[in-house]
Amino acid sequence: MENKNISRRDFLKDVGIGTVALGAAAAGCAPKGSHKDDSQAGKMELRTNPATGDKVSLLGYGCMRWRMKRDENGRQVIDQENVNELVDYAMSYGVNYYDTSPAYLQGQSELAAGIALSRYPRKDYYIATKLSNFGVFSRQGTQDMYYKSFEQLQTDYFDYYLLHAIGRGGIPAFNERYVDNDIMSFLLAEREAGRIKQLGFSFHGMQNDFDDLMKLYDKYHWDFVQIEMNYMDWKHADPRQNTNAAYLYEELDKREIPITVMEPLLGGRLARVPENVSNLMKTRDPDASVASWAFRFVGSHPRVLTALSGMTYMENLVENVNTFSDFKPMNEEELEFMDQLAGLMAEYPMINCNNCQYCMPCPYGVDIPGIFMHYNSIVTEGKMPLSKDQREFRKLRRNYLTTYSKAIESLRQADHCIGCHQCIEHCPQSISIPEELQRIDQYIEKLKQDTL
Amino acid sequence: MLRKIRIILAAVFFIAITVMFLDPTGSVYKCFGWTAKLQFLPAVMGLNLVVIIITVIAALLFGRVYCSVICPLGVLQDVISNISGRRKGKKNRFTSSKEIKWLRYGVWVLFVAAIIFGVNAFVTVLAPYSAYGRIINGMKHPAIPTVIVAAVTLVVIAILSWKNGRTYCNTICPVGTTLSFFSRFAMFRPVIDTEKCKDCKVCEKRCKASCIDIAAHKVDYSRCVACFNCIDNCKFDALHYRFAWGKCSKAEAPAKAAEGEGADTGRRAFMTGTALAIGAAALKAQEVPKRDGGFAEILPKVSPERTELITPFGSKSVKDFYNRCTACQLCVSQCPNHILKPSTDLNHFMQPYMTYENGYCRPECTICSQVCPAGAIEPLTKEEKTSFHIGVAVLDRRLCVAHTDHIDCGNCARHCPTGAITMVTHHEGLPLIPAVDEAKCIGCGACENLCPARPISAIHVNGLSVHKQD
Structure with missing residues (x-):
């Protein structure tokens, strides 16, 4: 709009374009074309599903963390x-x-994914x-x-269909959701009919829960399994609640079952690590982002078909595309290095919340997740006020309280948890949510009253 | 020179008080709290003898310097009047006028009577510093009643000062009238040198108190607010601020009515909450697909019907509190927990009361007691605070989620700072329900505020008319 003698029509056109660009910028991303240059991407790493010959991109898109906005009704x-872009x-x-x-x-993810994807030929995506x-x-x-998902996703078949989050509660829980109501035989018939190409499950739970599900392999022939895997969960999964990814991987690898990976970045927690850990990473490779280490770790395991990342912002997407294009798997020595980092990270008393x-x-x-995220960020930054003798205690205390009240409005803070335990069964990490909230609440109470 | 000093001092007070009211951090009062403590009417209500004596002696020595420097409402009028005077041809817009005795002393007598008989609304509406506080706080926390009262005050003050300068101070303001009883005997005062005076009347036309009569070469010192505009504007050096003791006609020595017996009548009429128990019902999904994310809608809380008003820790009793409070809103503006609200009830018009819909009285907080200039809330330490009892919690079992919906809760017991609530078995095999130990309960409202029942909490605090101390 440098031309002063701009016509009215041109002006309106430009303003229109400007508004779109602004909207996109506000959404934390810019229109498609502008990022092309940022990516020195070569070819996306593809993995082949031996059963189907599917050429699957090693970077998968998790449609769980897209940005929400308020509509006119609030x-x-x-x-x-934003999703389309x-x-x-x-x-x-x-x-x-x-x-x-x-x-x-x-409940809006499928519809949004359907709208965005249906603009492409169905064979171009899984x-x-x-x-x-x-x-x-x-x-x-x-x-x-089940039927509604077809509608929402505007498709007549699913490439991959999962029993969502099973394992916890063992076989009785599995039976209740899929066997007693005869759904399992229904799904097997659907697979037979070709409406489900690959049938699998996503797993959260203890080792024996997993073993039980593996025993069902002969009966159901799981085509693939989705597990939580990253360099922390590899050997440092919470032993009270979860199974080490190393064990799960080995068991699946043995049976040659393709693996899809969830939480390669622990809901972003592995993109923002304690200073001593990030220093080690940066010393080794000043140009590699903190997150890229986590993704490369997962991608370096050949049985992994795809690693799902819930990319909210264009920046995340661009960065991850770079990591997974011309992909360089880690060598033995690098994997050893990740093991060291995981050991260091495990020292930090984080809450296992991945903000799902x-x-x-x-x-x-x-x-709930907001309170845990705030707590974890304080732990990660090493800014936890612990006692009055601590250096800069007053500053840390003030920091904790002000960031807390900024992050969480007072009506939604931990002191409103009554301990009804309704959340517990929904947590894939089996976090003792009410107990953790009440622990944080008591801690904050001590900070406020200055009785720490 | 004197005028400039006056303006600088006035600016310091005016800005300090305004900033303190607007301060969102709750820390400015530590530096500027004294500016509020020097306010005359709050000091009288709080029987703060030091401040009263200093103010009276200052008036006896220097005239009504208080009105020109310390009183924020006075300074506000000067600001408005100054702007008005900058209009073309309005520089010398004042004229000498006679004192309107019937109105001035009439209001004063009514005011003193109102203090004695506890007609708080009349006292608080006229109190100059408090009126200013309401204007500022009305901007900070715009709530309908405060904003209306503040807006009316501001409009009246603005019109009067725009046209005639300090009319309000010399006809209505009870503090101005009180100080006039002393200032008319002031030792130092502006004196007209009749030898030098050329009768140009510049001083008269510049006197916002309209108290200079050049025809008679007289100044009404009862109305002079010691602004020194006349002195600095006299081209003939005919006006001097100097020692002039005993050169005034005698006036009756007034006795300042002190603290009255306060007939605090009537309780606040409470809104009767008609809403039923909406103990947040269990969302146990039955054939309702679980969807992740988002926030449950939370109903705002509604004030319960209380048998007695709750007044802050340090206020000793409901009666004492309302008899002393001048409704300046400083505590309201400073309360970090948003539990103090100005009353709309005529008996306590604009005076605050406590209520726990948006927060509760945190055990570590004593800000209201630190800032109160009127002694309506006496200063407390954190330790002292929890030794007072300002109210008692009562449970309405029908609204309690543990009793009615059989949901394990106990949030009140978990957050009671004095351990006054125990969870007890009511029915075998059902969740425990809270029980209040009246002797331990201090009335802070943690239980009420954190109770999950909405819009009316299952547990609420009734005030104690006389606060108890352990």
């Missing part, structure tokens, strides 16, 4: 324009695996979605959920 809705970028760089669920993003029948166990209700939002909404309004 309700949270997915910013579809992200998917456009991902598609253009060869990301072809999209993982969603009827439960994600307040859809993974899930039977998220938490609380809906009846055959009818479960089937309704499964626990939400809390009926009493508590912002």
